[in-house]
Amino acid sequence: MGCDGGTIPKRHELVKGPKKVEKVDKDAELVAQWNYCALSQEILRRPIVACELGRLYNKDAVIEFLLDKSSGKPLGKAASHIKSIKNVTELRLSDNPAWGGDRGNTKGDKHDDLQRARFLCPVVGLEMNGRHRFCFLRCCGCVFSERALKEIKAEVCHTCGAAFQEDDVIVLNGTKEDVEALKGRMEERRLRAKLEKKAKKPKAAESVPKLDVSEAGPSKVKAGKSEEPSLDSREKKASPAPRSTAASGSSSGKAGKPAGAATKRSIADSAESEAYKSIFTTHSSAKRSKEESAHWVTHTSYCF
Template sequence: MKLFVLGPSVFGTTTIECTPSTQIRDLRKSVSERMPGLASENFRLSHWGRPLRDEISLEEAQLADEFTLDVSGSIRGGGGDGGSTGAESRSSYLEMYAEKKPDKVDPAEERLASWMTCRLSGNWLTPPCCADRLGLLYNKDSVLEAILNKKLPKELSHISAKSLTDLKLMPNPAFSERCKSTANQANFQHAGAAPFVCPVSGIEANGRSRFVVLRRCGTVVSAKALKQLPESVEELVGYRWDPSEVMPLNPPKDEMEAMREALVIEHLEAKARKEKKRRAAEIKGQKEKGAVGGASSAAAGPHAAKRYRASEHAPSYADAGVYASLFTSSRAGEAKETYMCRATSARGMNLT
């Protein structure tokens, strides 16, 4: 088959002989040979404005005999450089949007969400609630179920039933089911009010103010009330609280990391104390066992280990050998004793 290729005005029209199975890539090379100075990588072939891909054949491109093809030059710099996007570099343009960037989270909404949802299940916080040693809040039912089923995530492996602190949270009268329904996981600011408040100062637990828990009783109060009104807090809990039992709730990330490191150190120290106690008990047991064995040997006397010999206790009027023959120990190993006689193998021995 014969095709006409219309090139730039300098070259004019060229006739190319080819077959239906010829690929467009090979056809471009033939055109480049007929038009010196025009490299095959610097132009594209098209038919009536339709670009022809290099990997297809003339038959696949639906080109027939005596069709006219156009030569169009490639524009340098097009596509992938922040400007225009040529068809040959469209993939570079698409790659810019292939990876979806995560949406930015408002820190205020994130803090409010930590006081409204369970850190494990993501459900709304509903009493009974509890906190772990890092000050994170959970629905107690969800945590206990995960512990029993051994389905705690790796990042929450520090949680155990003994390490949880039951929380006494003061409900916010201004918070209602309507506030909960208007809030969602995408925007917690729509709630308008926090679900819990400080029982002393009335400050809302919305993440803007610092809150703590007294681990001995589980009462949750604001840090401001604990600092400015300690007497009121003592009256509320019914005892004189100690600073060592104060634990922050939903602390900042840097403070949480410090608490996590302290928790790891405490775990290692407890493990070392347990191992030391076990070794001390083991050494004490060995000493007691040795003392009992020594006392029993001393009580037995010097003749306890001496073997009894019948010949040494024979009467003065008896022959020692004859007296010793009355006892089986004097003939140990010579004959086996049965129920018929003392020594069947020796039956009749003295009769000959």
Template sequence: MEPASQNFQIFVRFPEFRIPTRALIFQNPNPNLTLHHLKSSLFPTNSIPHSSLFFTLNGKPLPDSTPLSQKSPIAPLSTLTLHLRFNGGGGDGGATGAESRDCYLNMYAIKKPDKADPNEMRLSKWLNCSLSNEPLRHPVVIDKLGNLFNKEALVEGLLKKSLPKQYGYIKGLKDMIAVDLAEIPGAREVGTVKFQCPIAGVEFNGNYKFFALKSCGHVMSAKGFKEVKSSACLICHKEFAESDKLVINGSEDEVKELWEKLTEEKAKANNGKKSKKLRNGDAKGEEVAKLAGTKHGIEGNGVKSNGKESTKKFKATAPANATKAVYDSIFTSSKKKSDFKETYSCRSLPLGRN
């Protein structure tokens, strides 16, 4: 009974020869069959010198004496790559400065991190929360610079005081504006929630400019505002001013303009607080004046003053029938110190006291 045939199949790539990958099947291969014989079968001697060709497996070069059989270090169905060696002139990989050619190949075998896709970054900015980077889901809020947030994530960051420094201008709920994003019908069934302009139908993905109305919170595209010109919201018909339109994820210049407006608003608010404190200080001054005896414009000496001088400080004066010595004795000590001299070494023991 004849033994069952054993097939040994491999694949050979030719990246430098512009030849498609070949599948080679060896039926009951000879144990003496090596890569040198394989090169001879692929390229005749008169076309390319065999010394200029070498095989690699997973980036590692293989010697020509490597056998092609079941006991070969080359596993069945492996993919070999045939390279062309360029001798002389430098840059041929002969001198790498490394301990071995294997170190050199491994250095370039490390996959470098892929660069961020600008389209993915743009979509993430429009479809994800700026704080948690999770997909936007209602309730959604927007800050005064046009950044989108999941309200739950933003409130949690405020309570835990864990907001990044770049969002330090958000102090509470007054710095958030609730917005209403119109979902694309059927998008939720696919598994991804996407939004659109309810008027123009353009997708909320960064390819079009969108505005949020601070008065009602509805979000529409600039194209929708342009197609239907109105001073009222096209969804809820609430009147709005041009200053109520807040651009979402605006350009660098638009964000800079919004930041200037935000700074002006905070400056006005701080000035209002200062003026309120000053008014409270005037009220306290009036109470002090009343305690000092200036209530109803009457000074401490019983003389009535006009309204402008009602806050004049109280000045104590001696009664007409009291001498200056008696009156001074009430507030200060009228006893004069004895005339004596003190020594330089001990001021607490004046001379003549004994």
């Protein structure tokens, strides 16, 4: 086959050498990192959040990722380290006045200059297009260039004035070395938080029984003290009862009555006042003759 009609093949058409390694276009890579969400691959729109490794996401994409617990999520590896919404920080970005957006490209007759960044550093004025290193603070979410941190050294945020430490500074879309360093700091931070939570639990568990002992101890002691005289008083009250019954039985000549019957006494025979006795049904005023008592009873209000 081939060589028909006087064609002369060349060497590269006949001999197949090793395949060349495909190089990634740096400009295309920068555009993908700084203008598109690392999880949904959609254009970044406010509110924009960043994880502890310095990747940019749309907040709604992160929420959908956390709510969707099904396996086999597309591009789930990019956010596998995000366990809750607390692991991301909402960014405070400064708009670039020179960026006009894609409003003039509605008909497709205008070229979008993707190298023109939507945001810039509010301190130095550098555009956030990937050509310069940018970082954000975990404590407040403010974003500015790394040059601003180096030129203006301070322990307070240049934008909002919030205090921060070196551990709060996270580089956005850093190199592999930066990502590895941020990953180690993230693991240390989460391990420290777990240890602090475990340390708080035993303290809370110890404080509860101490309060119970302090509150319940005196009450139990008081209850024990109050119970002892009550038992003694019961024994003292119960002990003279048979003697009184025996004495009354011998004086009245009636024997064989139980001891409990002697303790019962009617209010009519007591030495209380007549006003007090009239409260009870055993009083003579409560007793009515058959002529005085009604022969019918009703519970409805219509008869009154």
